[in-house]
Amino acid sequence: MKKREKKKNKGGVLFLLLLAGFLIFSGNILYNRLFPLEYEEIIEEYASEYGVDPYLVYGLIHTESRFQTTAISPAGAMGLMQITPETGDFIAKRLQMKDYEESMLYVPEINIRMGIYYLSYLEESFPVKETRLAAYNAGPNRVKGWLDDSSIGSGDVLHSIPFEETRNYVERVIFRETIYRILYFYKKLL
Known part of the structure; x- marks a missing residue:
């Protein structure tokens, strides 16, 4: 009977090792391919x-550009955080960037830096995260107008976002923010 128990224990240990290997392998796919942690030093510096x-920020970049530096939207928003040329000019003036060019x-x-600054700037007028993300998008x-419409907003809170694209955008960013928080919380523990 003891031989059977030893075999059973070896089989259980082997199963656990295979399961751990699979989880580490699939975790690496999640970390590196599906939800990459690119530009970590830059993001951490400016976020701080x-x-x-x-x-x-990671959730927003993933939603906006999937970390593609040359991404451009149909509306002309550019780069990782999809900043429009007009918003880029506005931010560059606020940051006193002397030789700023659209490129x-x-x-x-x-x-x-500009995208994170802009999120911070928007927080002054839109302290609720969902409303701030709606304003970013x-x-x-437009979002101030929505907040003034008592049928969809009150104070700092939008009870419903009238544009489906913006509503979906806010949900996607928050969902991806949560995924990043979960994935990289556990990665720091390993």
Whole structure:
């Protein structure tokens, strides 16, 4: 009977080792391919400087560009955090960037710095995360109008977002922010 128990224990240990190997392998696929942690130093630096949650930034970049530096939207938004040329000009003036040119929106460090700064700037007018993300996507003036419409907003809170694209965008960013938070919380433990 003891031989049978030893064989059973060896089989159980082998199963656990195979399961652990599979989880590590599949975890690496999640980390490296599906939800990459690119530009970590830059994101952490500017998120800290401007008081923005880095996981929100990862979720936003993943939603906006999937970490493609040359991404451009049909509306003309550019780079990792999909900043429009008009918003880029506005941010560059606020950050007192002397030699700013539109093409700089494709430079990861500049795009990330500007995007994180803009999230921080939007937080002054939109302290609720979902409303701030709606403003990032649809524009702050449009969202202010929504907040003033008592049928869809009150104060700082949007009870419903009238644009399906913006509503879906906010949900996707928050979902991806949560995935990043879970994946990389556990990765730091390993």
